[in-house]
Amino acid sequence: MWKNVAFLLALLVASRFIGLPTNFSPLLALAVFMPRLTDDKRIQHLLPVSIIAFTNFFLEPVNPLILATMLLVFAITPTVSRFSKSLFLGSLSAVLTWFVVVNGAVWFAGGGSLPQTYIAAIPFDFRLAVSTGLYVALFHSSEKLCMSFSRSNIKLLDRLV
Known part of the structure; x- marks a missing residue:
């Protein structure tokens, strides 16, 4: 069982490096x-947040504010998903939270027009949703x-503890 979890974690970490588009993760x-x-x-x-934080050290630098908001989205998504009781609604809520929070940080860090920032983010975030x-x-x-x-x-990861 531990081998399976280690393999899954290795795949998730590798997914950040194998050349997939950043919004197809x-x-x-x-x-x-x-x-x-x-x-x-x-x-x-902590698992999703730690994978993002760890792998980010080896990838192109990201504005600290944008990285912090990304980590925030990854930290609150399990709670949102738990309360939604539906994988579809959990996924939709996660992407909408990403859209509002991360793109708000992009606008704040980069300046420009708020509506233009959100409109420009739609194609990226649509692929993220898919x-x-x-x-x-x-x-x-x-x-x-x-x-x-x-x-x-018993849930998969709870069997290991």
Whole structure:
């Protein structure tokens, strides 16, 4: 089991480096899906945030305000997802939170017109919404497959603790 989790974490970290567009990443979907993997709220919040924070050291520098708002979105997404009780609504809420908070920080850091900043962000964030939905569907299908082979009702990451 530990090997599977280590492999998953390695894939998630690698996804930041393999040349995917920045808005086609499984990490926001992971943040949405975390409440289904563990009941431990610390893990729910810290795992996605720590992957982003750690991998960001090796990627192109990002404005600290924008990075902080990205980390904030990844930190609050598991809570939003937990309260929505639906993967679709959790995904939609995460992307809308991203759209408002991160693009607000982009506007604040870069100046310019607020409406133009949000309008310019729509194509990027639409692709983020599509990728988040696809990865959540992949995670959900994988969860169903794992549960069909397992007779335990204990969440995947909770089995390790």
